[in-house]
Amino acid sequence: MAPPGALGAFVGSGANFQNGASLFIDLTQKAQNSELEPVVERDRELDAMIEVLCKRERRNPMLLGEHGAGKTALVEALAQRIAEGRVPQSLAQMRVLAVTTDALSAWTPTRERFETLAQLLGTIGNSLNLILFVDGLQGAAGPSRKTPGQDLAGVLKFAMQVAEVRCIGAALQKDYEVACESYSGLEKVFQTLHVKPLDGAGAMAALKARREGLEKFHQVKFADDALECAVQRADGYLAEKVLPGKALELLDAVGAAVKLQVSDEPEEIIEVRKRLSSIEQRLASSIANHEFEKARFYSDEERKEQNNLLRLREKHGLNDFPPLTVGRDDVERIIAKWAQYLYIP
Secondary structure, eight states, rough: OOOGGGGGGEEEEESSSSSSSEEEEEHHHHHHOSSSOOOOSHHHHHHHHHHHHHSSSOOOOEOOOOOSSSHHHHHHHHHHHHHOOOOOOTTTTTTTEEEEHHHHHHOOHHHHHHHHHHHHHHHHHGTEEEEEETTTTTGGSSSSSOGGGGOOHHHHOOOOOTSOOHHHEEHHHHHHHHHHHHOTTTTHHHEEEOOOOOOOHOOOHHHHHHHHHHHHHHHHEOOOHHHHHHHHHTTSSSSSSTTTTTHHHHHHHHHHHHHGGOOOOOHHHHHHHHHHHEEEEEHHHHHHOOOOOHHHHHHHHHHHHHHHHHHHHHHHHGGSSOOOOOOOOHHHHHHHHHHSOOOOO
């Protein structure tokens, strides 16, 4: 389901948008390719969001919730439902495209690019059944607009009101209130929906649903007691986030730390891991500095070294060994390390 017309060059993985490519991420396509994580415990919020999208007026949901509450996951769940054909007929042919305001601002520093974006968003509504998910929409509505690219809220409002493009926004409650004060038009096009944190049982269900993806990425096994500990202990840490997000972040950190325990690997594998670590740091630095040509280069180098690592592991028969099992003790060790080095109270 490739996007037609001018939009096609703008849709991709989202890793590079220096020249307009991959500015938008096609979540519906990712859902069809089974590339999205499963979402559980969100049926009520998902149904409410679908109801708003099916309205005639103010059919643009604004998801309000704390960091880690599951706003993005909710939109990914919508894309999965569309891919599975489990939505009302009026949404059945929709495609969900995701973008962040940081990406938009980075891509539109000049008047020419800003006008290109405005023209694009003003015309695609006539050629596509589109739902645009803008993460961090409140950042586009600040009172200071020194460059054209910072007046994104006006362009998006035009796209929704004139081109009839449905839009889903995601924001913190306090940030959205500030945005509405500086750009009152937002309240006229968005219907707010509150995404509340999951409780302990809900967070545990979310972690179990995402366990397979974490295990595949980190090449480890997460025991049930590791998941339980992550939910219990995350409440005392990562105070700026809520469940299930901070428990998932904790497990991700544990999975990464467990890899450091492998000390009996052959020297050539250790050297590949060192090169990978260096490449990953340079890749992150390039992205942070908006040096996207360099980022593409380092991304290719990372992929080559990952393939090299897999080949060497097969050569030494390391893939024949069962993966490491991550348990409660591993989670406790990460908590202790964070308390020591990150000054967690």
